[in-house]
Amino acid sequence: MIAAVISPPDAFLERAPQLLRDSVTGFLPEPWRWLVNALIAIGLILAIFGTLFAFLTLAERKILGRVQNRPGPNRTPIPFLNIRFFGLVQPFADGVKSLTKEDIVPRDADKLLHFLAPVVLLAFSILTFAVIPFGRNLVPLELDAAVLYFFAAGAATELAVFMAGWASHNKYSLLAAMRALAQLISYELPLLLAWVPVVMMAGTLSTTGIIEAQAGWKFGFFPHWFVFTPWGFAGFVIFMISALAESNRSPFDIPEAESELIAGHLTEYSGFKYALFFMAEYFGMIALSGMAITLFLGGWRAPLPFLEFIPSYVWFGAKLIVLLLGFIWIRATFPRLRIDQLTRFAWKFLVPIALINLGNTAIWSLLSNHSAALQLARWPICAAIVLIPFLVMGRKLSAGVAPRTYRYAAS
């Protein structure tokens, strides 16, 4: 539920969401307020992120088109008016299409699981939104162990993918499920390890607390965001890479590789269920980006002191959109990895680096109490601690990108 405490000096725009909500719930009797508040929050999240999802798909297609030197979807007219406004109505057309399409369930499929998979996936994706602070005092659910909650809820998505793959009774789907499991499990570890340093430094698992820990400015202009420290930067990069993999995005989209597995666990899905999968994937992406912002990029905080007049949720949205565009950009740029490269990258590279980064953070925080010389020295030291293994292991990793030797296939 949205925290009701409003600090007086906030600007009107900053307080606008609370004021709006209170104007609605203020009429209700006290015992009912929390419920209505929660309902409003849920509704808002669904509405806002649903819309965001819709336009994100469009943005993705448009940007991919731009990158590949073609226009992208641009023909959908606004109904009745018949104006083609850059194809801006495309997502709605897509939505209508998927709703009206026939829902095909294979004969041998495990019907129950086949139905449950997208539902579970979407449900858990949406659950993760509960703890992300979208702005100052704008966190739907104030939890002590919010970060843990986030990743606990996110953990269930793997299950859903597996259910989908298995229930489809299709060998490609099953292969995809296996791959998805391997991949998700592999990248879950660096994902978790990447944010542990943040928790260490912030001293709390609460998302608002973490944002609080990133308050303030060094020298009056340099934000205290964790990404601007050696370990934070490394953590952020690891987090984003793992997030890419966790949300099955290119270049880690092996479970849904069209060319190899005819879209993997999505093969036997169509119509609305497919749309749900699609939606869940984007929701996962948005949620992870939101978490990355919270953990590393200072949450809803403004990057410079004089920019603080812009309301916090605008900052959050801006950062979110930047990260999402980054996702799209990466998708447009990188080729897909092979499964062996993928797992090797996770286990032999990301996990060790993340562990080193963990130690690095410990060193950083140990050095923080010491004299001025060490204070200065810890920057190069900590940067070196991450960079040197990065270079060394990176070299090792790229040395092995030779064609794979297939252990079980006749050459």
Add this chain to the structure above:
Amino acid sequence: MSLSVQLLWLIPALPLLAAGIGALTPRRGRGLAAGAAIGAMGIAFLLSCGALTTALAHPAAHAAHNFAWFDLGLGALRLGWLLDPLTAFMCVMVTFVGLLIFIFSVGYMHEDANFTRFFCFLSLFAAAMLGLLVANSLLLLFICWELVGLASYLLIGFWFHKPAAAAAAKKAFITTRIGDLGLLLGMLWLYDSTGSLLFYDGGAGVLEPNALGSLVAQTTVGGLAVSTAIGLLIFCGAIGKSGQFPLHVWLPDAMEGPTPVSALIHAATMVAAGVFLIARVYPLMAVDQLLAAPPLHALTVVATIGAITALMGALIGVAQSDIKRILAFSTVSQLGYMMLALGVGSWVAAIFHLLTHAFFKALLFLGAGSVIHAAHHEQDIRQLGGLRGPMRTTFATFAIGTMALTGVPFLFSGFWSKEGILHAAHEWDVSHLPFYAGLAAVVLTAFYMTRLVAETFYGSARSDSASHAHENPSVMTLPLVILAVCAIALGFLGTPVWPWLQARLLGQEEVHGHSLLEGGGLMILSIFLVALGLGVGWAIYGRKLRVSAAAPDPLETALPPVFATLRAKFGFDELYAATVGRLNNAIAVVADLLDRYVWDGAIRFLAVLGEFVGVVSRETDGDALNGGFNATSESLRDGGKAYSRAQTGEAHGYLRVIAIGFVLLVLAVMLGGGR
């Protein structure tokens, strides 16, 4: 524009930064290295001009900014910057000349593979030199002093693949280091006696009356005042660095380095550092003048050394045939002049000459460099000749430099500064010998410079390389022209009529000129002597020009033994090799033999003794008995076999037994064992 003393460190720091950039630039980054060096030098020049305006605003003040370097004992070792007219003028000179020489180097070193390295070293040198100038601490000065030595070493040995260059570099470093040890000892003594090494420190500095008074009051061995002893030790450093007799031997050899280096380091700036040092610590050097009857004045030694060097350098210069060596000995001689001026008590005359000399000698060296570059690295004047035609700009500027050096009257700066020195020497009441030595050197200078110009530029080309010479690009000639202008114009800052520079150096606000007629007789004498030198030179070398490279020198035919002696530079190198070098070797041999045979022998004897004892002991010892005790373990093995039969391997079975056992146990406790 002005620059406060707190920011003075910027002046050396900029070239140092450029040196760092140069050191890290890969070989192909020529533009970056040269650009950084020239840019840094340019900015340093502007800053120096700013410092000069600051200094001239209060010429009498010694503005100092001191800071602690590191903790030592109850206090700290302190260093500092100093800004006074001496520093400021020197900085402007060094940065300006340096800038021009840097620019010249771009053309001169263009084909060299280690171009970036060259600019790195040049910048390092400039940084060290400027640091030396702005230092307010004898220690900081010494540090920079050593660093200019390093830069000089690196630059002399820049073409290190030539064995001669490598040897010359080592020789320069070692020879100057001998002098530096004197400086070090002097510094230590000074530090020990006064507890400070800062020149000016608000009354507590070593050049301020308190410290000077205490120094001059104490005496040491031979009845010398401590200040005299310290002064002489410090002067040792100056002897080494400024190529004074008897440590002048390295300077001619240093000409193995690239010509811009010779111009910058071994003519204009570094070698003048010794003069600067003595001028800087002049209060310390001169304080023993206050004593009624000391056994020795420090300055007397300075004057004597200076006079000997001035005369000796000029004499040797007469008989050399390498264009750069002639200029090198000319430098030695001119430095002797400066020392002479210092010794006779007119340090401003010395600094004035230092400044003018820097410009015209840099001009001459760069002119020589231009000639050498054009003539495909031919340096022997007997091989050159006839360059007047193809290299007009070079010739014109070289001629201006020559006239400035020889002291052609009125128009050229060298005349005025040399006049100042001769006047001062004339007025010295201890002895007139330095004055006469100076006069002789005037004649000789005019003579050998005439010889040089005549052989190089007149007549016909005497070798292939000379005949194919042509004028260099403007990046090389432009600095020549600028330096030539300065070689003329600079003199007018310090004419007797309007001795502005001298006044400012002495810290006076207004300038007291006097008519040229005062002391006019001396001036007429010196003009006459210059004319004499030029005339004789022209008579011998100009009228009958050399026709072939192999033809003997006219002087050689006239006075063979004298010429041979001069050509062999009085045999100093041989003398040192025979004495110091041999002694050195002998000590080394003794040390080595001592180690190898005496000490090691003693040890070996002990070892043999020990071995003998060991042998005896082994023979007398018996073997220890070994027993076995491996029978007890057999019985344990059998016991385990009995228990293994209960193991079926059925996990379910085990678990079932556990469950049942648990139930039975609980039942037993509840029913039977309950309290």
Add this chain to the structure above:
Amino acid sequence: MNLDPLHLCLIFSSALFCIGLIGTLARSNTILVLLGIELMLNAANLNFIAFWRYGPSPVPATGVLFVLFSIAVAAAEAAVGLALVIAIYRHQKNVRLQEANHLKG
């Protein structure tokens, strides 16, 4: 007999434990056996939380801490156990527990 929440919780955990036990004893598939064991562990965890919630305890967080450790150890146990299952499968081409009764292949 008054069935207060603690009793309910304990019975709940006993039931869970016994379901796990029965599964373990009755099934021959090693994976299911392992899952039964996991269930029993969970039942134990339930007890800890139940006692933490309702029982008197001097250190407030002991039950919670114990469960945390227990979960961690259970995770390790699951990993090793299932690796063993795979090893068994490799060896005897099935995962029937009753056939895995040799110490030596």
Add this chain to the structure above:
Amino acid sequence: MSLPLLLIILVTLGAAALAMALRNLIHSALLLIASWAGVAAFFLWAGAEFVAFAQVLVYVGAVSMIVLFAVLLTRRSRADLAVAPDSLGRAFSGFLAGGAVFGVLVGGVLSSPLPGSKAVEPTVSVRDIGTQLMGPNAVALLVVGVILTVALLGAVVLAATEPKPDQGQAQEGGR
């Protein structure tokens, strides 16, 4: 005694019992996951939210994955998943032993005098847990860490060691 608790108990026990009874291994595994989630829900209900999230993260997120992997890796065809019925004797003896234990336990629980429920619900913040873990229980934490590491390594070694190269099946090299 609240409705949510009863609901939780029902779901948990039901899922667990069904899981232990079903033939289809995948369904069993998924039901067990549901049961674990039920336990987590119980934790949440009891106010131990940190433990609840940890339970979800570890069991639903990680252990379930391993289980599913193991299931998929230890079969040759899809039909394998439906396990052959177990021998009746074993099932019977299992029920007997389990039932006996249940009886004993319930009997024990019901016959024990237990402290009444606390007046105030105990709360424990994440910070408390953290300080407890890092303070008095640091050694235990270290030991658990070592155990986990060793277990992970052991699991990798066990699963990665292949008996003979010719016996290799089409297996992905999972963990």
Add this chain to the structure above:
Amino acid sequence: MTSLPLLSLIVFVPWAGAALLAILRKAPPTTVRVVALLFSLSTLVLGLMALGDFDPARITPQFVERQAWIAALNVHYHLGLDGLSLVLVLLTGIVTPAALLASWRDERDPRLFGALFLTLQGAALGVFLALDFFHWFLFWELSLVPAFFLIKLWGGPGASRAAYQFVIYTIGGSAFMLLAFAALYVATGTLDFIQLAQAAADGTLGQKLATLGGWWPKAVFLGVLLGLAVKVPLWPFHTWLPSAYAEAPTGGSMFLTGVMSKMGVYGFLRLLWPLFPPQLHAASPCLLWLALGGVVLGAYAAMRQTDLKRMIAYSSINHLSYCLLALFAVANATGRPGLTSEATAAALSGTILQMFNHGLSAAALFFCVGIIESRSGGRRGLNDFGGVRTAAPIFAGLCGIAMFSSIGLPGLNGFVGEFLIFRGVFGLVPWAAAVACLGLLATALFLLTFWQRVFHGPVRGLAANLKDLSVLEIVTLAPLVALMFVFGIWPQFLAGLINPLVTTWAGHLSLP
């Protein structure tokens, strides 16, 4: 953090690493090397942690760990860290990893090599941190064992002889020291440095020693002196050093010169000087001459060497003799009326800084020679090369910086220590400073000769196909060189650590 037994960790983590290496039988060489390197780096990390909590203003040992050990002998496990120890711990932390990196490409049993090295490191650290003679001596002797094997097994052709000579010579010295301390124990009943120093300061030590008999005090002093003098080494007890350093593998030489030679000087500062001030004062005129002998004749002997490693070894003798010179000058001046504490403080600071700086620059120089040696298949004669600078400019640049640091060029680390030593010695015994100047000159002479012969001139001999530094070698050398600049320009880092300690020492001396 304060609850961590930091000093024990510093000492024993390398040993733990050695044990780990001993277990890792099957590990591939790279793993072994990385493990060894990481464990050797632990000293630096822990040292920096200690530095963070270190309070320079306190002159008593910090992070003290004192446990009863052998009650019957009144022996304690007693570790402590003061500025002097800290400087040396940091030096060890810097030099050891560099030495291990230097031997990275050595294919001969890297596991044993690493294990021995880590053992050696732990022993050296133990020496620097121990405050009880019993285990100080234990560490002291223990360091010989791995050093012996390092020289013997990985050394050059004459390694066996050099190793035996090294060990027997130093053990011989230590035997006298052990006897001396036994006598000391009999007299005082304690082996704790702090208690002994306290006793020496208030004069009770002398009285107790006198109870042993007439010549005992002198004998005890001489025994300790001999043990330490061999280790440093003091001229003329140095003849083991050139061959040991020359025959040891590159990494071994680096460690021997960088760390082990400091153990001797450390012993002088920690044992001899605090415990036997009157004896040292009495012997100082003679010792001053010996130190001068090391300074001057060491440098001159280096001039005659044609083996580069022997040359650098002699330069080590020369440099360490400066430390001893300063120390003896201080001892000589003790009790002199009108003694300024400033000169004493300078001499002592100089000694400590020189220890550190020599460790850096000599290790770097040995590494450079090692590079030459490995590139040319074991040749390292002065006349085997020429024009290396043309062939390998980066190598030449870094080596040159190390060399100039050794010469004592200002701006690099060597200068500060030497300047302070000269400053102090001049203030205490001026003539000695004047004589020692010869050593400065000779050092420059032979190092520049080395440079001229090997690096300058036309490319000739084995230099023709000498490759420039590999990345690994740059990684090894560059930090050392960077530190030379850092400590040359910013000596306050070290001076600040030791100055209060040194000032106190100097203050004690100037008391009448």
